[in-house]
Structures are given as C-alpha cells and as structure tokens.
Amino acid sequence: MTYTDPVFLCAFLPIVILIYNVLPQKHRWGVLLVSSYLFFWSISSKLIIYLLITTGIMYVAGQWINKVQGERDLKLKEIEKEHKKEIKAKYNKKTKSIAVLSTILLLSMLIVLKYSNFLGTNINSLFGFLKIPVKLAIPKFLMPIGISFYTLQAISYLVDVYKEKIKADKNLGRLALFISFFPQIMEGPICRYSDTAEDLYNGKKTTYTSLTFGTQRILFGMMKKLLIVDRINPVIIEIFDHYPNYDGGIVAIGMVLYTLQLYMDFSGVMDIVIGIAEIFGVKMPENFKQPFFSKTISEFWTRWHITLGTWFRDYIYYPVSLTQKCRDITAKARKKIGNYYGPLIASIIALFCVWACNGLWHGDAWSFIFFGMYHFVLITIERLTEPPVKKLLEKTKINSDAFPYRLMQMIRTTILVFIGELFFRAKGLKSGLNMFGKMVFNFSFAQFGKVFEMGIDVQDIVLVGVVVVAITIISILKEKKIDIRQSIANKNVFIRWTLYYLLIVAIILFGTYGIGIVHLDPIYANF
Amino acid sequence: MKKLILRFIIFILILFIILLILSRILLPKNNTDEAGMNNSRAMKILGEESGTVDMIVYGDSEAYASIIPLQLWNDYGYTSFVCATSGQTLPDSCRIAYDTLKNQNPKIVILEADTIYLSSEISVPVSRVLYEILPIMEYHNRWKSLSLNDFIGKIEHTGRDSNKGYYYLSKEEPADDSRYMEESDEIERIPRLNKVYVKLLKNYCELKGAEFAIVSVPSVNNWNYKRHNALKQFAEEEGIEFIDLNEKKDEIQIDWSKETADKGDHVNYPGAKKVTKYLGEWLNKKNILENHKEDINYNFWKEDLNIIISTGNYY
Structure with missing residues (x-):
C-alpha cells in the first residue's frame, strides 16, 4: 500500500478520518496509532518488530536519562555552589553514556539491516585484494519500511532529551505515535518530537478548512506523482539501462528527466503526507522550498x-x-x-x-x-x-x-x-562516469527523436510540459510568498469547486495508472 | 459538522456525475483494439452470436497459449472460446464472466488454475470495483485517441476473433524439466481472497446453468506438486471438478525441449495441440457438449477455421 494506492486513498484514509472524527477527542490518538501500525503491517508485516524495538529503546532510554537528570537536579539543590560543577559533570557523563548507548543500539539495527550487504561485499573484496583467504558469509535481511527515516527521528528524540531541549515523554502511546504516524513513516519528513508529538496526541477535530486545505495539498501531490513520475519512467529506465546505445544528448535528457522525476516523486509524496497530516490537525515541517x-x-x-x-x-x-x-x-x-x-x-x-x-x-x-x-x-x-x-x-x-x-x-x-x-x-559509479563522459565528449542532438521510441509520445511530452509549467508558476508564486491556498479559499464557491473539479478530473484523466501500468515505487521509500 | 458533511456529499455527487459523463465518452464503442478495448482478444466473444459458445475458459496467459478452440471444433464440433487475458486476476475473471455470460449460455466454464495463485492484494478487487463504477478509471488513457464517435456513437460489439481467443506461439525455447512435478506432500497455500473469488465465480456460473471446473494446463515454471495438492484439497472441499494436466504428464507427453515457447512458462503451438487433444477427450467423455458440425447455424465456425487455415501458419 502506497499513498497513491486506490485502497489507501479510497478506503483506508477515509475510514481513518471518519473513525478519528466520530470518536471523542481523548481517543483520537489511539485511532492514529492503531491505523499507523496497520499501515506499517500492510507493507512490512512482521518487520514491525523493529519499529516496536525502536519505540521501546526510545522510551526506556528517555525515561532513564530523565531519571538521572532528576536525581542530578535534586543533588544540585542540596550541595554547595563550589561542588555543583563536579556533580553536573558526573551526572552528565551518565546521561551521555545512556544517550550514546541507545543511539548505538538504534544505529546498529539500521547498519545491520541496511548495510550488511555493502559492508560484507567490500570487506570480502578487500580480503581478496590483500590475498587473505577468508570470505565472509553475507547475511540477507529484509528491511522494514521507513527505517532510515524513523531511526533518525528516534535519535533526534534521545539527543534532545539528553541535551534537555525536551522532557522525556512518560506517555508511551504518544511516543509510539510520534515515531510511527502513518503518513510520514514511509518517506518522512523527519520530524522532531517538539514539532509534531503534541499535535498528534491532541486529536484536533477535522475542520472545513483543514479538510479542504489538506485535500488541496494531497491533490497537488497526486498531480506530481501521477501525471509526471510514472509517465516519464519508461524513458528514464531505457536511457539509464542502455546508455551505451545512445549519445551524450540522450544521456543529458535522461539526466534532466530523472531529476524531474525524483523531485516530482519525493515532493509529491511530501505534499500528500503534509496534506493528510493537515486533515488531522497536525502541522508537519516542509521538506521542499522551491529548490530549483x-x-x-x-x-x-x-x-x-x-x-x-x-x-x-x-x-x-x-x-x-x-x-x-x-x-x-x-x-x-x-x-x-x-x-x-x-x-x-x-x-x-x-x-x-x-x-x-x-x-x-x-x-x-x-x-x-x-x-x-x-x-x-x-x-x-x-x-x-x-x-x-x-x-x-x-x-x-x-x-x-x-x-x-x-x-x-x-x-x-x-x-x-x-x-x-x-x-x-546510474547503476554504479562506473556507469555514472561513463554517462558523464558521453555528455562531455559525445554530445549531439542527432538522436533526440529516439525519445519517442522509448514508450512515450508527443501527447505525453506536451502533458508533462504543461504540468511542469503549471508547477513552475505555482513555485514562483510561493517564492513571492503568495499563499495560493488562501487565495483559492477567498474565491466564491463556484470558482473554488470548479478548480477542485478540474484538478481531480485532470488527475483521473491524465494520470498514469490502471491496467498494464507498472508503478515506480516511491523512490525515497527505498532509502 | 452537519454543514460540512452536507457540503461534502454535494461535492462528491457533482463529481460523480462529471465522472459518469466522462466515462460514457471514454468507454470504447466497440470490442476491438482500434476502438480502445482492453483485452480485446478475450472480449471478442462479445462479437460471437448469442448462445453459440458451449464452453468458455477464463484464466491468464497459460490458458490462451494452451487451449485451441478451433481444434476442439475440428475434432468434436464443440464450440468454445478462451476469454483469457495476460495476468488475469480472479476479480478480472469474475468481471469478464459477468460480461460474457450475459449473451452466452455455456454448458461448462473452465477456470485455468494459474490465476488462482496470482496477486491476492486487496488493491486488485478495489481497483476492479472502481473500474466498474467509473469506467473512466479503466479507460482514462483513451483521451489520446478520442474521436467524434466517442461523444455521439452507440456502443456495439462487432469485433470477432477467428481463433476464438487462442494465442498462437511458434517459438521454441527449451525448458529444464528435471524437477518438473516432483512428488511432494507439501501444500502451497491458496490466498484466502482468491478462494472467495473462485467460489463466487463457481456460484455465478452455476446460476447461469454452466458446470464449473478448474483445469491446470502444463507449465514447468508455474506449476508444482505443492500447488496441485492445495488445489486438489480445495476443489474437493468445494465440490469442484479439478483436472491437473501437469499431473498427466505421461499421458500428454509434452516434449519440454521443443514444445515450449519460453523455457517452460507457456507451451507453444505443438504443445497446445497436445493439451487441447487431452482436453477434447476429457470433454468427450463427459458428454455434456453438442457436436455442432452439421448444424448450418454454426457455419461461421467452419468459415473461421478456413480463415485460420488460409493464413498458412498452422492447422
């Protein structure tokens, strides 16, 4: 299940929004936590254990640091001023050890699951180079979704507790929700505890404004994902997989299209994530700000x-x-x-x-x-x-x-x-260098027409062009600090609804989905 | 809150009407590739005369590469059609059955077993339901090829397939069959959702007066004893006749060094002939299908056979 999956958008999300709003405020965080675990389970099933272990480490280490800091504060009240520095240093050393130990634990999980193969392969290559007759067996692990994202969130929480920027949370539910909130678990944004934990736990009711603003944002993200990302994917795959067949001009097209795809994919998902969170009254930090x-x-x-x-x-x-x-x-x-x-x-x-x-x-x-x-x-x-x-x-x-x-x-x-x-x-550093070399030493416009043999036609290119222009105009307006969503909200209902219908119909009509379409997995979800 | 819900309902209603209008425009106006019909080879059954097809086969590429309806016609005078599509999932099979059984009254419906092990993700039936309610979701890509007829034309089904859904494969890519159908007591679990769909399809076929059977056509890559055991058990539980042609390897005698198009995934034409021969004998023994060879109302079957023979490629 991804954020553009019909099951997610047409069933999972509406049901969660409905249950969330029907239940009393004090139970809403529970709805979000259960749905977050369900979402995680639907993608990574039993690997949810890693998420639970991370939550456990955060909770135990946070409470431990908090306890030591409490003992230190009591001690500081009791003793003379000249000994305070010494006591502080003693207790800080202890809290530092807890923070370091728990961070090592979290990082170890990430390293073992994500980098075992890379480390093992390189160590074996080194042994081979040094003619050492040892070959390490390389274990293969399945990685839970979002581990690179939630591990960083967990570390930031513990470091912030250690540095006393925040108090360790005694509420395990709130902490679990902070680390697992379903819209952000797959690709971030990487939130700080002080950014979102309270909002998530408060369970604000969905209002007309939060629903419409959130939906607008979701639609904007879907436009990026469905109109561009999968449409240009066949060209990118062809160029990057078969670059030796093409000159530098085609490689340059592949390079530009991939950058466009990456931006549309990641920023599109971020729009969807931030939009969903907005519906639940949670303000997520922005991950993109007109980077180009x-x-x-x-x-x-x-x-x-x-x-x-x-x-x-x-x-x-x-x-x-x-x-x-x-x-x-x-x-x-x-x-x-x-x-x-x-x-x-x-x-x-x-x-x-x-x-x-x-x-x-x-x-x-x-x-x-x-x-x-x-x-x-x-x-x-x-x-x-x-x-x-x-x-x-x-x-x-x-x-x-x-x-x-x-x-x-x-x-x-x-x-x-x-x-x-x-x-x-590029598929490996060598391929990257070869492709770059082609652009520098073998650039020509001669093969540009070949793009039309790679699974897209003139209509696709026109469509991508129109969407890119539209997104550029929106980006310019944002850069000029014009609040587009507020401007839309200020229009009368006829204009507002017409705009919504146009956007929804454009996504349904021109989106890349349906029979025979193989969707590109969200790129950043694999990191 | 009430106001919010009311606004939301009105918004969705208007959106639904817009999408219904667009769906009518985008829906293919004929059952042909040119008109934009998805899976047009299978949907060519809609161009067959009403009530003339006595056996229909649903399934994925295994089915359309292995069963030759014109051979069954030639050998026994049986009329059949393979409504199989590439990667056909069970929700797709059900949907196609719903469309095809509207104007055909087959005596027997066969489901090819490979599809029972295809994707059982919940997104498959959800997408299928969406496509049914709003065909724009299935045919949205037709915006590129819309013509005036799409706006004002009527829907008709005039496209016909002389091959009756069979897809001719001539290539030879030998398969390694050294471990093909090694006996085992193990079971490969059938996805729960797929079981539900098989039951649904069976009930619907029986409601339409057709016998329902499951047939597994030979495939080195897609079939094994674990699947055989699971399906045999399931078929017994549900009272479904199940014929595993993989298990009959000594009787059918597919030569996997020559009679597969893609290293054991699908049989090629010589392989399909053997599969169809066995299937014909089985149907003959069942004695539920009529021989229409002498019936002048079925002369178009002879014409279709002649068309294929005239291509000179096979038969």
Whole structure:
C-alpha cells in the first residue's frame, strides 16, 4: 500500500478520518496509532518488530536519562555552589553514556539491516585484494519500511532529551505515535518530537478548512506523482539501462528527466503526507522550498529534503564542529589564515562528515558515497571562493542582486544538481562516469527523436510540459510568498469547486495508472 | 459538522456525475483494439452470436497459449472460446464472466488454475470495483485517441476473433524439466481472497446453468506438486471438478525441449495441440457438449477455421 494506492486513498484514509472524527477527542490518538501500525503491517508485516524495538529503546532510554537528570537536579539543590560543577559533570557523563548507548543500539539495527550487504561485499573484496583467504558469509535481511527515516527521528528524540531541549515523554502511546504516524513513516519528513508529538496526541477535530486545505495539498501531490513520475519512467529506465546505445544528448535528457522525476516523486509524496497530516490537525515541517530557485548548492540543500539537512546540521555538523579538537584547529588557523578561512577548516571537517553520512544514508553503494562527496566538494569550493568572487564582483561592478546574475546562478546550480543526480541514479559509479563522459565528449542532438521510441509520445511530452509549467508558476508564486491556498479559499464557491473539479478530473484523466501500468515505487521509500 | 458533511456529499455527487459523463465518452464503442478495448482478444466473444459458445475458459496467459478452440471444433464440433487475458486476476475473471455470460449460455466454464495463485492484494478487487463504477478509471488513457464517435456513437460489439481467443506461439525455447512435478506432500497455500473469488465465480456460473471446473494446463515454471495438492484439497472441499494436466504428464507427453515457447512458462503451438487433444477427450467423455458440425447455424465456425487455415501458419 502506497499513498497513491486506490485502497489507501479510497478506503483506508477515509475510514481513518471518519473513525478519528466520530470518536471523542481523548481517543483520537489511539485511532492514529492503531491505523499507523496497520499501515506499517500492510507493507512490512512482521518487520514491525523493529519499529516496536525502536519505540521501546526510545522510551526506556528517555525515561532513564530523565531519571538521572532528576536525581542530578535534586543533588544540585542540596550541595554547595563550589561542588555543583563536579556533580553536573558526573551526572552528565551518565546521561551521555545512556544517550550514546541507545543511539548505538538504534544505529546498529539500521547498519545491520541496511548495510550488511555493502559492508560484507567490500570487506570480502578487500580480503581478496590483500590475498587473505577468508570470505565472509553475507547475511540477507529484509528491511522494514521507513527505517532510515524513523531511526533518525528516534535519535533526534534521545539527543534532545539528553541535551534537555525536551522532557522525556512518560506517555508511551504518544511516543509510539510520534515515531510511527502513518503518513510520514514511509518517506518522512523527519520530524522532531517538539514539532509534531503534541499535535498528534491532541486529536484536533477535522475542520472545513483543514479538510479542504489538506485535500488541496494531497491533490497537488497526486498531480506530481501521477501525471509526471510514472509517465516519464519508461524513458528514464531505457536511457539509464542502455546508455551505451545512445549519445551524450540522450544521456543529458535522461539526466534532466530523472531529476524531474525524483523531485516530482519525493515532493509529491511530501505534499500528500503534509496534506493528510493537515486533515488531522497536525502541522508537519516542509521538506521542499522551491529548490530549483537556489543560487548555490548550499542553498539548494536548505530547500531540498530540508528535514534531512537540518537533522545532519543539528546532530552531526554542529557536534563535530564544536568538538574540542575542531575548536583548537579553528583557534590556531584563525591566527595563521585569518577570520574567514580559519574557522572554515573545522567547518570543512564537519561538512565532510555530514556529506559522507548523507551519501551513505541514501543507500549502500559507492555511487551514493560519490554523490555525497560530490556535494561536499561543491560546497567546499563555494565557501573557499566566496571572498574572491565577492571582490571580483565589486571590482567589475556586477550587481549580484540583479535578476540576470541570479538567473545565471540558478541555472549553474541546477546544472550541478543534474550532474549529481546522474550519479545518484546510474547503476554504479562506473556507469555514472561513463554517462558523464558521453555528455562531455559525445554530445549531439542527432538522436533526440529516439525519445519517442522509448514508450512515450508527443501527447505525453506536451502533458508533462504543461504540468511542469503549471508547477513552475505555482513555485514562483510561493517564492513571492503568495499563499495560493488562501487565495483559492477567498474565491466564491463556484470558482473554488470548479478548480477542485478540474484538478481531480485532470488527475483521473491524465494520470498514469490502471491496467498494464507498472508503478515506480516511491523512490525515497527505498532509502 | 452537519454543514460540512452536507457540503461534502454535494461535492462528491457533482463529481460523480462529471465522472459518469466522462466515462460514457471514454468507454470504447466497440470490442476491438482500434476502438480502445482492453483485452480485446478475450472480449471478442462479445462479437460471437448469442448462445453459440458451449464452453468458455477464463484464466491468464497459460490458458490462451494452451487451449485451441478451433481444434476442439475440428475434432468434436464443440464450440468454445478462451476469454483469457495476460495476468488475469480472479476479480478480472469474475468481471469478464459477468460480461460474457450475459449473451452466452455455456454448458461448462473452465477456470485455468494459474490465476488462482496470482496477486491476492486487496488493491486488485478495489481497483476492479472502481473500474466498474467509473469506467473512466479503466479507460482514462483513451483521451489520446478520442474521436467524434466517442461523444455521439452507440456502443456495439462487432469485433470477432477467428481463433476464438487462442494465442498462437511458434517459438521454441527449451525448458529444464528435471524437477518438473516432483512428488511432494507439501501444500502451497491458496490466498484466502482468491478462494472467495473462485467460489463466487463457481456460484455465478452455476446460476447461469454452466458446470464449473478448474483445469491446470502444463507449465514447468508455474506449476508444482505443492500447488496441485492445495488445489486438489480445495476443489474437493468445494465440490469442484479439478483436472491437473501437469499431473498427466505421461499421458500428454509434452516434449519440454521443443514444445515450449519460453523455457517452460507457456507451451507453444505443438504443445497446445497436445493439451487441447487431452482436453477434447476429457470433454468427450463427459458428454455434456453438442457436436455442432452439421448444424448450418454454426457455419461461421467452419468459415473461421478456413480463415485460420488460409493464413498458412498452422492447422
């Protein structure tokens, strides 16, 4: 069952909404929890055990940290001021140990289930290279849906409890719902406890506004998924699977289409997820903010998969750059290379850790690690060249705020993103490099007509073009901070309903679904 | 809240009416590929004269690759039609049965067993129900080929298939049959939902006066003893006649080195001839079908046979 499955949209979701609203407020969180477990079970069946273990670890470790912190506070009240620091350090060491241990437990589960194959294969290759006559047996595990997402949520909860940003939740039900809420379990967004737990537990009644706004958002997401993602899929499969048969021009088309597909797929699911949550009165964090309007790669990553970016920022980048070692490096470097480049060294070290993890988080293959390193290098170059570029702009009197300059930056960033996604989708690093080589050394427009032999026709291309233009216009309006949904809500009922009907009919009529259609699995659900 | 529910109901009603109107436009106006009909080979039965088909077969590609109605006609004068479609699920079989049994009164309906082990996900029947209520869901892709006739034309079924649903496969790709039908006491569970659909189909056929039987045609890749055991047990429980042609391998003697089109998935034409021969003998023994060879009302069967013979490919 996926979010665009007719069973989900026409049966599961309406039934959950109905039961949720019929029951008294105090029981509504229970409806959400039971439906979340049912949803999880429908996809991963017995593997739900991993979700339950994660919830258990969160609960026990959270309560334990809370207890130790409580004991510390009592102790601090009793003792003299001069001993307070010592007591604090003693108890903090204990809470840190619990947080570290539980995080290791959570990460171990993720690593064993997700990376056993990758690690085993690479270790065996290394043994082979070193001529060590040992071959490890590589176990195969089935992965529960969303493990990469809910594990990060669980870690953020425990770290936040440890850092006393939040209190450990004594209510196991609320904690279980926070980690398993069915719309977000498959592809996120990666929520913080302080973002959603309370809203989920409160069980706000569905209102006219939440229902219509949520439905609009769901329809918008479905438009992206059903009108574009599966329609262009045959072309992408053909190009990426048989790239040796094509020249660089066709490979470039495949690269652009895959980036479009990935964006439409992931942001489409996010629209559906956020829309569903809205119907239940829960405000989920946004995961996309018009990423293709970014002027730099750093900015791109603050607009694309935002919740993953902020997670890495808060739980890897800051902790690494604030380690004593990094602070020492910064202090020394400041003296030698100044106030801009000095702190940059520690920042680059932290960035390296972030992007290595980011690459690995996406999958167990070297191409994903390359994808992470590619962005690390781009961001590092951006940071290193920032002062000279600024100086150059001043000297040449180029206005960096002028539209042509910003447009040039956006186009440059988009092209760099395209290249990154080429490696992301390619079947292995070698294929990625070969495909990139084709684009550089063998580019031509000669084979463009072959696209029509790959399972799409002129009507499909026109349709995709129209939808992309429509989504671009909506993105521009959003960028200008125009609240489209509110603008629609302000119109009279005739215009409003006509718009809804047009959107629904467009999805039903032009959607890619039905007999003979093999749907692309939600791309990010596999990470 | 009441106001909200009322608004919601009005909204859905209007939407439903819009979709019904669009469904009427998009519904194919004939049972042919050109008109946009899905599974047109199977649906060509709608172009057969009313009440002239005595045996109908439902199932997936195993059925349409293995059973040759014109051979049954040639050997025994039996009239049959294979309403099988690629990957036909049981909800699809039920749906096609509902359409085809409207103007045909077969004496026997056969369900090919492979379909009983196809997808049993709840989404299959849900989609099927949606397609039935709103055909736009099934035929939405026809927006690309709409013509004026789709807006003003009547629905008619004039498309006919001289091969009566059989799909000719000539390729030879040998199969490894070393482990084919190795005896076993184990059972491969039949999906619960599929059992429900088989019962539904059986009841509906019997209501329409047709005997219902399950036949498993030979396939190295798709059949084994575990499935045989499970289906035998189920058929006994439900009082359904079950013939497993895989179990009769010594009698039918498919040569898997030559008589399969795709490494044991489907039999090719020589294999299908052997399967149909056995099926014909079985039907003959049952003595429930009439020989229509001398009936002038069935002359079109002779014409269809001549059409296929004239293609020169086979028969």
